[in-house]
Amino acid sequence: MVATAPKQDRRVAICEAVFELLGEVGYDRMSMDAVAARARASKATIYRGWPNKPELVMDAIEHRYGGSMEPPDTGTLRGDLHALVSTACRLADGADGAVLTGLLTAATHNAELSQVMHRCVYETKHELYETMIKRAVERGELPEGSRSELLHEVLHAMVMSRRLWQTGSMDEEFATRLVDGVLLPVLRQGC
Numbered sequence: 001m002v003a004t005a006p007k008q009d010r011r012v013a014i015c016e017a018v019f020e021l022l023g024e025v026g027y028d029r030m031s032m033d034a035v036a037a038r039a040r041a042s043k044a045t046i047y048r049g050w051p052n053k054p055e056l057v058m059d060a061i062e063h064r065y066g067g068s069m070e071p072p073d074t075g076t077l078r079g080d081l082h083a084l085v086s087t088a089c090r091l092a093d094g095a096d097g098a099v100l101t102g103l104l105t106a107a108t109h110n111a112e113l114s115q116v117m118h119r120c121v122y123e124t125k126h127e128l129y130e131t132m133i134k135r136a137v138e139r140g141e142l143p144e145g146s147r148s149e150l151l152h153e154v155l156h157a158m159v160m161s162r163r164l165w166q167t168g169s170m171d172e173e174f175a176t177r178l179v180d181g182v183l184l185p186v187l188r189q190g191c
Contacts, residue, residue, distance in 0.1 A: 018060035019096070023099050072084055129151050132148070151187060
């Protein structure tokens with residue numbers, strides 16, 4: 001049986017309910033039934049639209065952030081990185097950052113959620129990073145053969161680590177230090 005998508009207004013209410021509950025009780029304690037109650041939807045609507053909780057979370061994330069992003073294009077790698085890092089820091093520093101951190105933590109002991117989070121956090125952004133690196137290579141800012149994987153891993157690790165450990169603000173000063181002190185030197189080494 002193929003799951004059918006709920007009507008758009010119902011979907012919006014359900015996706016918003018997912019984020020509210022994730023923020024309040026976390027992934028492990030959020031249930032499909034609680035989402036239905038919060039969204040004032042029938043349980044049948046929830047279970048028809050989403051086969052499981054990880055897929056429901058994936059849809060809620062895609063609804064919230066619109067799937068893949070357009071890469072910044074400031075004309076320089078440094079400018080593109082700074083725009084990207086600033087956006088990541090603003091997201092991670094807010095309430096949604098707490099939700100995403102909780103989801104990543106829950107994914108460490110839930111293989112199905114881990115796969116969904118990999119799609120959300122890595123696969124949907126892969127093209128963005130590829131485009132940024134390709135442009136930088138074409139402008140002569142990075143050596144031929146530079147790859148985007150390390151950029152993604154290092155950027156994600158630095159922002160999430162700062163979020164998890166709460167070691168300071170994720171302001172413009174942090175974004176600039178991350179770009180100039182970590183990302184640009186790593187990328188210029190020809191990774």
